[in-house]
Amino acid sequence: MAEDMGFWETFFMGFETKRVEKQSEFEVRQIKANQRVVEAHQRKEAAEHQRLMALRRQELDEMNHAIECQRNEWKRMLVKIEGQKQLLIAGCEFLDWQHETQVRQTVYSLPPDQAVAYIEQMREVERGLLEHERIRQTRLKRPLEGTAPRQIQGSPPASAPTPAPNGWADEDTFTPVSAQSFPSKGQSHPENTMSNALTEEQIQKLAKKAVDRFDTLPKERQKQAWRDWEEGLKERFPKLVVEEILTEAVAMRKRT
Numbered sequence: 444m445a446e447d448m449g450f451w452e453t454f455f456m457g458f459e460t461k462r463v464e465k466q467s468e469f470e471v472r473q474i475k476a477n478q479r480v481v482e483a484h485q486r487k488e489a490a491e492h493q494r495l496m497a498l499r500r501q502e503l504d505e506m507n508h509a510i511e512c513q514r515n516e517w518k519r520m521l522v523k524i525e526g527q528k529q530l531l532i533a534g535c536e537f538l539d540w541q542h543e544t545q546v547r548q549t550v551y552s553l554p555p556d557q558a559v560a561y562i563e564q565m566r567e568v569e570r571g572l573l574e575h576e577r578i579r580q581t582r583l584k585r586p587l588e589g590t591a592p593r594q595i596q597g598s599p600p601a602s603a604p605t606p607a608p609n610g611w612a613d614e615d616t617f618t619p620v621s622a623q624s625f626p627s628k629g630q631s632h633p634e635n636t637m638s639n640a641l642t643e644e645q646i647q648k649l650a651k652k653a654v655d656r657f658d659t660l661p662k663e664r665q666k667q668a669w670r671d672w673e674e675g676l677k678e679r680f681p682k683l684v685v686e687e688i689l690t691e692a693v694a695m696r697k698r699t
Contacts, residue, residue: 650691
């Protein structure tokens with residue numbers, strides 16, 4: 444009986460050992476199969492990555508080529524524009540020389556008194572053109588409040604403001620562009636010059652102060668106050684500057 448038990452025990456142990464070995468072999472084969480699948484997937488991903496990188500390099504090469512072509516086109520355009528610019532400059536110089544020649548011929552052909560009058564007339568025209576250009580540049584540049592307009596090359600440096608006349612507050616006085624300060628009350632002011640330019644912010648500040656100050660007065664005093672203020676402007680500023688200030692004040696009154 445004991446021998447039979449030992450036989451069956453040995454038999455079952457051998458059978459279990461073989462079963463475990465087969466199970467282990469199956470698991471090993473399964474692991475190897477999974478490894479082969481993973482390796483194949485990795486090779487596929489690597490090939491796809493290389494293909495995408497090749498496409499990206501091709502796209503970058505095409506973009507660089509397009510950028511280089513565009514850069515060359517811009518260079519050609521710049522050369523063309525520079526040539527046109529030089530041509531326009533030469534044309535302007537020729538027109539200026541032609542104009543000066545015509546003016547000189549006209550002056551020499553006139554009697555002395557008429558020649559002097561003609562020169563004064565041309566000078567007034569030039570002053571008007573310069574004033575118009577100054578106003579246009581001031582509106583385009585819009586400098587910060589409290590700063591004087593840009594100095595024109597060759598113009599004298601700015602000077603300190605003169606005391607305000609009667610009825611004017613000190614903060615209503617601004618620094619002119621050139622060394623010619625604003626004349627005191629009772630003195631005449633040269634018209635159409637660029638010497639007493641104000642910035643747009645200063646013009647708006649003057650107009651706003653006047654609107655805030657005079658619109659609060661009784662109606663019977665407003666007309667006289669505005670009239671006195673306008674007379675003060677005419678004594679302190681050029682005609683075109685006065686017109687700008689009055690126009691700004693009227694616009695502010697309409698908005699309020």
